[in-house]
Amino acid sequence: ATDFGIEKALKELGVKDINEGTSTGSKNFSNGEVIESYSPVDGKLIGKVKTTTKEDYDKVLDAATSAFQTWRTMPAPQRGEIVRQFGDKLREKKEALGKLVSYEMGKSYQEGLGEVQEMIDICDFAVGLSRQLHGLTMHSERPGHRMYEQYHPLGVVGIISAFNFPVAVWAWNTALAWVCGDVCIWKPSEKTPMCGIACQNIAAEVFKANDLPEGISNLIIGDHRVGEMMTKDTRIPLISATGSTRMGKIVAQEVAGRLGKSLLELGGNNAIIVTPDADIKMTVIGAVFGAVGTAGQRCTSTRRLIIHESMYDKVKDAVVAAYNQLKIGNPLDENNHVGPVIDKDAVKMYQDALERVVDEGGKVIVGGEVLSGEGFESGCYVRPAIAEAQPDYKIVQHETFAPVLYLLKYSGDVHNALEIQNGVKQGLSSAIMTNNLREAEAFLSVQGSDCGIANVNIGTSGAEIGGAFGGEKETGGGRESGSDAWKVYMRRQTNTINYTADLPLAQGIKFDL
Numbered sequence: 001a002t003d004f005g006i007e008k009a010l011k012e013l014g015v016k017d018i019n020e021g022t023s024t025g026s027k028n029f030s031n032g033e034v035i036e037s038y039s040p041v042d043g044k045l046i047g048k049v050k051t052t053t054k055e056d057y058d059k060v061l062d063a064a065t066s067a068f069q070t071w072r073t074m075p076a077p078q079r080g081e082i083v084r085q086f087g088d089k090l091r092e093k094k095e096a097l098g099k100l101v102s103y104e105m106g107k108s109y110q111e112g113l114g115e116v117q118e119m120i121d122i123c124d125f126a127v128g129l130s131r132q133l134h135g136l137t138m139h140s141e142r143p144g145h146r147m148y149e150q151y152h153p154l155g156v157v158g159i160i161s162a163f164n165f166p167v168a169v170w171a172w173n174t175a176l177a178w179v180c181g182d183v184c185i186w187k188p189s190e191k192t193p194m195c196g197i198a199c200q201n202i203a204a205e206v207f208k209a210n211d212l213p214e215g216i217s218n219l220i221i222g223d224h225r226v227g228e229m230m231t232k233d234t235r236i237p238l239i240s241a242t243g244s245t246r247m248g249k250i251v252a253q254e255v256a257g258r259l260g261k262s263l264l265e266l267g268g269n270n271a272i273i274v275t276p277d278a279d280i281k282m283t284v285i286g287a288v289f290g291a292v293g294t295a296g297q298r299c300t301s302t303r304r305l306i307i308h309e310s311m312y313d314k315v316k317d318a319v320v321a322a323y324n325q326l327k328i329g330n331p332l333d334e335n336n337h338v339g340p341v342i343d344k345d346a347v348k349m350y351q352d353a354l355e356r357v358v359d360e361g362g363k364v365i366v367g368g369e370v371l372s373g374e375g376f377e378s379g380c381y382v383r384p385a386i387a388e389a390q391p392d393y394k395i396v397q398h399e400t401f402a403p404v405l406y407l408l409k410y411s412g413d414v415h416n417a418l419e420i421q422n423g424v425k426q427g428l429s430s431a432i433m434t435n436n437l438r439e440a441e442a443f444l445s446v447q448g449s450d451c452g453i454a455n456v457n458i459g460t461s462g463a464e465i466g467g468a469f470g471g472e473k474e475t476g477g478g479r480e481s482g483s484d485a486w487k488v489y490m491r492r493q494t495n496t497i498n499y500t501a502d503l504p505l506a507q508g509i510k511f512d513l
C-alpha cells in the first residue's frame, strides 16, 4: 500500500521522529508531558511532541519580548521583505505541508494544498500592506498646528488556533502581525501539533537566514492549560483566538479581565437560502461542497439549507442524488471526496446530533453510518448525513462540527427565510441562491443577513483572503485577514504638533497666566 508520500513529507518538514515542542525561533526546548498525534486517516501514530511547562513558557515570553525590541525598529517594508521570503519558503514546501495537513487533520489533499495556498496569499497581501500601514491626517482647529495619526506595533501577539485549519489561521494572523512589527507566540490545537512544528520550522529558517533574533516566531504546545498561560498574561496585549464559542467565552472574559484586546473567531451555523429563483445546479454544488468539504468541519461549513416550499422537493432530490455520488475514504487519494473527521469524539458528536434530530421529530434521509472495514481502520470515517428538520429544533440552533446538513422549509417571501437564517446565536457566514435582484438586495440590506459574511450565488464556505474574515454574535465579532483587519495588530496614536510660538488651547478655552 502506498503512503501517498507521507514519510517523505515528514522528513522534508523536519517532523520525522522528533520529540520536541516549544520553540523560540529555531531553538527547541520543552519539558512538559508528551502528546501523541495520531492520524485520523489511518489511525497511525504520526509523532510525539512535548508540551510547554510554565518555565518553558516564561523563556518563550522573554525571547519574544526581547525580539520585539529589535523587530519593531526595522522599517515595515523591510519586515515585508522577510514575510516575502517566508511566502517563498511556503511555495517550496507547499506539497509537503499540504500532505501533512491532510494526514494530521483529515481534510482532502486538495484542501490541504488550498490551505497552504491561503498562507502564501496572505504573505503576498502582507508584503504589499507593509508599505500601506496608513493613518489619516486631520485639519487642526488651532492655527499653526498639524494633526495626524500613526500606527505603532502592539508587542507580543498570542495566537490560539483550532484543529480544522491547522496552518492557515496562524498565517492569517502572523503574516499581518509581523509586518505590523509585532512578534508572535502560537499555540496550535493539541490535536494538530505536528502542523505547528512544521510551520515553526519553516518560519525559523527564514528568520535565521536573515540573522534576525530568535523570538519573532514562537511556538508553545499543549491544551487549554497552556492557552491560559497566554490569556492571563499581561505581557500579551492581544490574544487572537479561533475555536468554539465555549472557548471564546472563557478567553474573552479572561482577557477582558485584564483589559487586554481579543480577536475572536468562533463557531458558525451557516445557512444557504434557496429561493424560487435559484439556479439548482449552482445550489447543489455550493451546498454539497459547503456541507461535506473538510468533512463538515469548517467554521463556514453549510449546516442549514433554507429552501422555499415550491422548490423543496426538487432541491432535496438533487442534493440527495449528489450525496449518493460521494466517495468517502483516504483524503490523500484524490479520487475521494470526503475524508475522516478529526477523532472518535467527533464521530460521537455526529451520532449524537443525528439521534437528537430524530428525538426532536426530524428525519435522517441520508447517512448516519460510521464506516468500518478496510481503509476505515481509524474509526473516524462517517457518511455525510442529511436530515429534514424544523428551524427551532435545539440541535439545529447548535453548531454540530460534523457533516450534518439540515433541510428547512420556508414559505412566503425572502424575509421569512431571513428570519430563520438570523434566528440562531451564531453569525459567521450566509448565502442566498437567487437570480432575483430584489431578493439578493434584500438579503444584503440592513434588514438582511446579520452575518459577517453574506454571499450571493456562492456557498457559505471558501472565503478569499482579500476580505475581512469573521462574524457577529456568538461568532465573536473579530475580523482577520484582508481589508483593514491589520489595525487590530497595532496601536493607534493621535499626534498634534504646534509649530508656532503661541499655545492656543483647544475648544477656544482661555487660560491666561
Ligand code: NAD
Residues within 6 Å of the ligand: 160, 161, 162, 163, 164, 165, 187, 188, 189, 190, 222, 223, 224, 225, 226, 227, 228, 231, 242, 243, 244, 245, 246, 247, 248, 250, 251, 264, 265, 266, 267, 268, 298, 299, 300, 399, 401, 428, 470, 471, 475
Ligand atoms: P476548541 O475551542 O476546542 O479549541 C480551539 C483552541 O482553543 C485550541 O487550541 C484549544 O487548546 C484552545 N483552548 C480551549 N480552551 C481554552 C481556554 N480556556 N483558554 C485558552 N485556550 C483554550 O475548538 P476546535 O474543536 O479546535 O475547533 C472547532 C471550532 O472552531 C468550531 O466551533 C469552529 O466553528 C471554530 N472555528 C472558527 C473559525 C472562525 O474563523 N470563526 C475558524 C476555524 C474554526
